[in-house]
Amino acid sequence: MKSFDHLVTEQMQTMEKLLYLQGELERCEEIEEQLKMLQQETELESLQMEIANKKNELREIHKIFESQTEEVIRSYQEVNVSV
Structure with missing residues (x-):
């Protein structure tokens, strides 16, 4: 019976280690x-x-485009005024 108790105690210690390691793993x-x-x-x-x-x-780029558009419009107006 002593051997049995010892085996159970070892198994319980192993179970505690297992649970601890499982918790750590999680x-x-x-x-x-x-x-x-x-x-x-x-x-x-x-x-x-x-x-x-x-x-x-x-x-x-949008600002540059707007500036170019204004420049194109001015240029167009200058050409039409000159004609």
């Missing part, structure tokens, strides 16, 4: 998922910065 997996999400957020932030840059670039 905790690590949760942290891993959070890190993955953070990586995606970093990619999202990068994408948002790229979008903001493209919007600024688009505004600048």
